[in-house]
Amino acid sequence: DTGVSQDPRHKITKRGQNVTFRCDPISEHNRLYWYRQTLGQGPEFLTYFQNEAQLEKSRLLSDRFSAERPKGSFSTLEIQRTEQGDSAMYLCASSHPRAGGGSYNEQFFGPGTRLTVL
Amino acid sequence: RKEVEQDPGPFNVPEGATVAFNCTYSNSASQSFFWYRQDCRKEPKLLMSVYSSGNEDGRFTAQLNRASQYISLLIRDSKLSDSATYLCVVRGSTGANNLFFGTGTRLTVIP
Numbered sequence: 634d635t636g637v638s639q640d641p642r643h644k645i646t647k648r649g650q651n652v653t654f655r656c657d658p659i660s661e662h663n664r665l666y667w668y669r670q671t672l673g674q675g676p677e678f679l680t681y682f683q684n685e686a687q688l689e690k691s692r693l694l695s696d697r698f699s700a701e702r703p704k705g706s707f708s709t710l711e712i713q714r715t716e717q718g719d720s721a722m723y724l725c726a727s728s729h730p731r732a733g734g735g736s737y738n739e740q741f742f743g744p745g746t747r748l749t750v751l
Numbered sequence: 752r753k754e755v756e757q758d759p760g761p762f763n764v765p766e767g768a769t770v771a772f773n774c775t776y777s778n779s780a781s782q783s784f785f786w787y788r789q790d791c792r793k794e795p796k797l798l799m800s801v802y803s804s805g806n807e808d809g810r811f812t813a814q815l816n817r818a819s820q821y822i823s824l825l826i827r828d829s830k831l832s833d834s835a836t837y838l839c840v841v842r843g844s845t846g847a848n849n850l851f852f853g854t855g856t857r858l859t860v861i862p
């Protein structure tokens with residue numbers, strides 16, 4: 634399967650613990666995105682990387698959240714001191730600029746990591 | 752005000768019916784518009800882009816009204832396999848990379 638992969642698929646943790654999620658984008662996709670989705674809502678943008686550079690961060694990304702993409706390939710999203718409100722599906726997506734330019738490049742989503750904070 | 756507003760439904764329709772979903776967006780500078788489909792407990796997948804002139808893909812027709820900041824999706828001859836949540840999605844102004852999703856409209860096609 635050459636799609637976006639995420640690990641783990643499910644994570645249950647106690648409030649106050651730190652968690653880290655991993656995303657492996659589609660090979661050669663230089664753009665990587667993190668979204669969060671809660672029940673009954675659409676995904677909400679968290680942050681965006683182009684190669685290893687983190688270019689955009691949502692105000693939803695509090696100081697407890699940090700994302701990295703050290704070599705411009707896989708990315709990690711860490712949540713420190715988890716709170717019950719962090720319980721959600723964390724989705725990763727990747728894209729590649731359309732050949733010849735163009736303003737949009739389709740974002741392909743991974744299966745997500747479902748986080749439950751007890 | 753949310754970037755994208757959608758009626759969450761649910762829409763329960765019989766097989767073969769025609770169903771229409773609508774959404775509105777708040778940023779008049781938005782450049783790109785899409786419909787994504789999300790099956791239960793699965794990731795969103797691009798269904799179709801929406802162009803100003805309107806576009807059709809088989810049984811699916813998408814339309815955009817920039818003046819009213821309104822996007823629609825029409826599904827003809829509904830199939831059981833069309834049951835899913837349909838997400839209205841907008842990309843911001845030129846240079847923006849993130850997508851803004853509506854809450855999604857749940858469709859159930861009944862035999």
